[in-house]
Amino acid sequence: MQVVVNSPNVEYTNKYIISKYDYQYVEAQKEESSIAVNTLTEKLMFRTQRKVPKLGVMLVGWGGNNGASFTAALIANKLKLSWTTRKGNQDANWFGSVTQASTVRIADEVHVPMSHLLPIVDPNNLIIDGWDISALDLAAALKRSEVFPPDLVEVLKPHMEKRKPRAAIFNQDYVAENQKSRADNVLNGSKLDQVKTIMDDIEEFRNQWKLDEVIVLWTATTERFTSIVEGINDTAENLSKAIKSNYKDISPSTLYAYAAISKGCTYINGSPQNTFVPGLIELAEEKKVFIAGDDFKSGQTKLKSVLVDFLVSAGIKPVSIVSYNHLGNNDGRNLSAPEQFRSKEISKSNVVDDMVASNSILYKPGEKPDHVVVIKYVPYVGDSKRAMDEYISEIMMGGHNTLVIHNTCEDSLLAAPLILDLVLLAELFSRIEVKKLESEDAEYTKLHPVLSVLSYLCKAPLVPKGTPIVNSLFRQRACIENILRACTGLPPETNMTLEHKVPFLMSQTAYEEPQSKKVKLENGK
Ligand SMILES: NC(=O)c1ccc[n+]([C@@H]2O[C@H](COP(=O)([O-])OP(=O)(O)OC[C@H]3O[C@@H](n4cnc5c(N)ncnc54)[C@H](O)[C@@H]3O)[C@@H](O)[C@H]2O)c1
Numbered sequence: 001m002q003v004v005v006n007s008p009n010v011e012y013t014n015k016y017i018i019s020k021y022d023y024q025y026v027e028a029q030k031e032e033s034s035i036a037v038n039t040l041t042e043k044l045m046f047r048t049q050r051k052v053p054k055l056g057v058m059l060v061g062w063g064g065n066n067g068a069s070f071t072a073a074l075i076a077n078k079l080k081l082s083w084t085t086r087k088g089n090q091d092a093n094w095f096g097s098v099t100q101a102s103t104v105r106i107a108d109e110v111h112v113p114m115s116h117l118l119p120i121v122d123p124n125n126l127i128i129d130g131w132d133i134s135a136l137d138l139a140a141a142l143k144r145s146e147v148f149p150p151d152l153v154e155v156l157k158p159h160m161e162k163r164k165p166r167a168a169i170f171n172q173d174y175v176a177e178n179q180k181s182r183a184d185n186v187l188n189g190s191k192l193d194q195v196k197t198i199m200d201d202i203e204e205f206r207n208q209w210k211l212d213e214v215i216v217l218w219t220a221t222t223e224r225f226t227s228i229v230e231g232i233n234d235t236a237e238n239l240s241k242a243i244k245s246n247y248k249d250i251s252p253s254t255l256y257a258y259a260a261i262s263k264g265c266t267y268i269n270g271s272p273q274n275t276f277v278p279g280l281i282e283l284a285e286e287k288k289v290f291i292a293g294d295d296f297k298s299g300q301t302k303l304k305s306v307l308v309d310f311l312v313s314a315g316i317k318p319v320s321i322v323s324y325n326h327l328g329n330n331d332g333r334n335l336s337a338p339e340q341f342r343s344k345e346i347s348k349s350n351v352v353d354d355m356v357a358s359n360s361i362l363y364k365p366g367e368k369p370d371h372v373v374v375i376k377y378v379p380y381v382g383d384s385k386r387a388m389d390e391y392i393s394e395i396m397m398g399g400h401n402t403l404v405i406h407n408t409c410e411d412s413l414l415a416a417p418l419i420l421d422l423v424l425l426a427e428l429f430s431r432i433e434v435k436k437l438e439s440e441d442a443e444y445t446k447l448h449p450v451l452s453v454l455s456y457l458c459k460a461p462l463v464p465k466g467t468p469i470v471n472s473l474f475r476q477r478a479c480i481e482n483i484l485r486a487c488t489g490l491p492p493e494t495n496m497t498l499e500h501k502v503p504f505l506m507s508q509t510a511y512e513e514p515q516s517k518k519v520k521l522e523n524g525k
C-alpha cells in the first residue's frame with residue numbers, strides 16, 4: 001500500500017512520480033566576531049521511476065555467517081516459515097531492517113512503513129548468488145555458522161543445499177593466516193583473468209535469471225588496508241594498467257569492485273578495508289555507477305552514534321569511551337590478527353568525530369574524548385557477540401556521569417537486515433533523478449555515484465570528495481526519510497508541529513487523545 005499524496009506539487013504518470021520541491025539550505029562563513037549566513041532555496045523537480053526492476057544480488061563471502069543468515073532470512077520470510085523455540089512459536093521477520101520494519105510519521109498518529117513511501121523491490125523477489133573461497137553449499141554454511149536453531153536449519157536445508165558459491169578471488173596476504181584452511185574454492189590465473197571471470201559470472205547470473213539489475217555486495221572477510229600508490233591505484237587509468245600488469249598489491253575486494261563497476265553494477269562494501277582506492281572511485285564516477293560503504297553499522301558502533309549524539313547535543317561532555325567486545329565467529333577469528341583488527345579499529349574509532357567537532361563549547365579545537373576499541377576472539381561464544389562499553393562524561397560543576405552498557409547479540413542477525421536495506425535502498429536511489437525546476441533545458445541527473453545517503457548503514461561512511469561525513473545516526477536516518485518524502489511530495493519531517501503550538505494553526509476539532517493516555521478518576525469517569 002503506497003502513500004499517494006494529493007498536492008499540486010506531485011504528478012503521477014505511468015512511468016514516474018514527479019514532485020516539485022523547494023530545497024532550503026544555508027551557507028555560513030565564520031568571520032572574526034560574527035558568522036555571515038545566507039539562506040538559499042533551490043526549486044527542484046524529483047523524478048522517481050515507478051517500475052521496480054527484477055533485481056539480483058551477488059554476495060562476496062556468500063557462505064559466511066552474514067551471507068548464510070541473509071539467505072536463510074530471505075527464504076524463511078518468502079515461505080512465511082515459523083519454528084519452535086523455548087519461548088514458543090517464532091515467525092520469520094525482518095526486524096532490524098529500516099525498510100521492512102520501521103515506519104515514518106505522515107501525520108498525527110498516522111505512521112506508514114518506510115517501504116510504502118516509494119515503489120521499492122519486494123525482498124521476496126530478490127534473486128541471490130555469490131562467491132566464496134569456501135566451497136560449502138549454503139545449507140552447510142548455515143549449519144557451520146551456528147546462528148540459527150537446528151530445526152530451522154533442517155527446514156531450510158532443501159532450499160539452500162543446491163546454492164553453491166562461485167569460485168572466488170583469494171589473496172592470503174590480505175587476511176589472517178587462520179583463513180587459509182577455508183580457501184578450497186579459489187580462482188587461479190592473473191588478476192586480469194580473475195576480474196574477467198567475475199565479470200563473466202555477473203553476466204551469466206544476469207542472463208540466467210533475466211535480471212534488470214545486479215548489485216554486488218561485499219560481506220567477506222575483513223582485509224588489511226591497501227597502500228595508496230601513485231601510478232598504481234591513484235587514478236582509474238593507472239588502476240586498470242596495474243591490474244593488467246598483475247601488480248601485486250591490489251586487494252581481492254578492489255578486484256571484485258573493479259569487475260562490478262565495469263559491468264555497471266552498484267558495489268557496496270560491508271567491511272572496513274579501504275576497497276575504494278582513489279582509482280576505483282574515479283572509475284565509478286566516470287561510469288556513473290553507485291558505490292557505497294564502508295563496514296556495516298550494526299551494533300556497538302550504531303549505539304555509539306546515538307549515545308554520543310545525545311550526550312553532546314545535551315551539552316554533556318563525553319571524555320572517555322571504551323568499547324570492548326569478544327566474539328567467537330570466523331569474523332572474530334580473522335580480526336584476531338593485527339592488520340585485520342587495525343582495519344576494524346579505524347572504522348570503529350572515527351564514528352564520534354563529527355559530533356565532537358560540532359560543539360566548541362565542550363571541546364577545544366582538536367580536543368577529543370579518549371576512545372579505545374578492543375576486540376577479542378573467544379571461540380566458545382560463536383556469533384553471540386558480547387560488547388561492553390563504558391562512557392564517562394563530564395556534567396555540571398565537575399560532576400561525572402558514567403554509562404556502562406552490556407550488549408549481547410547474534411552479530412550476524414544484526415548485519416543481515418542491513419544487507420537487505422543496503423541493496424534495496426541502493427536500487428531505489430538509482431531510480432531517483434533531480435533537476436532544477438526553472439531551467440527548461442535542464443537534464444535530470446542521478447545522485448553522485450558515491451552514495452553517501454547510505455551512511456546510516458555504515459560505520460565509516462564513504463562520501464563524495466570534499467563533503468562532510470555525518471555519523472549521527474538520527475541525522476543519517478532523517479536524510480534518507482526526507483529525501484524519500486521529497487520524492488513523494490511530502491514536506492520534510494521538521495518535528496516543529498506548529499499545528500499544535502500556534503493557536504491560529506491549531507485545528508478546531510479537539511485532538512482525540514489515544515485511549516491509553518486517558519487517566520481514570522476514582523469515581524470511574
Ligand atoms: N555484525 C556483523 O556481523 C558485522 C558488522 C559489521 C561488519 N561486518 C563485516 O562483515 C564481514 C562478514 O562478516 P561475517 O560474520 O559474515 O564473517 P564470516 O567470516 O562468517 O564470512 C566471511 C565469508 O567470506 C569468505 N571469504 C573470505 N575472503 C573471500 C574472498 N576473497 N572472496 C570471497 N569470499 C571470501 C569466507 O570464506 C567467509 O565465508 C566481515 O568483514 C565483518 O567484519 C560484520
Ligand SMILES: O=P([O-])([O-])O[C@@H]1[C@@H](O)[C@H](O)[C@@H](O)[C@H](O)[C@@H]1O
Nearest residue numbers: 297298299300301302325331375
Ligand atoms: O557493528 P559493531 O558492533 O560496532 O562492530 C562489530 C565489532 O564489534 C565486531 O567485533 C565485529 O566482528 C563485527 O564485524 C562488527 O564490526
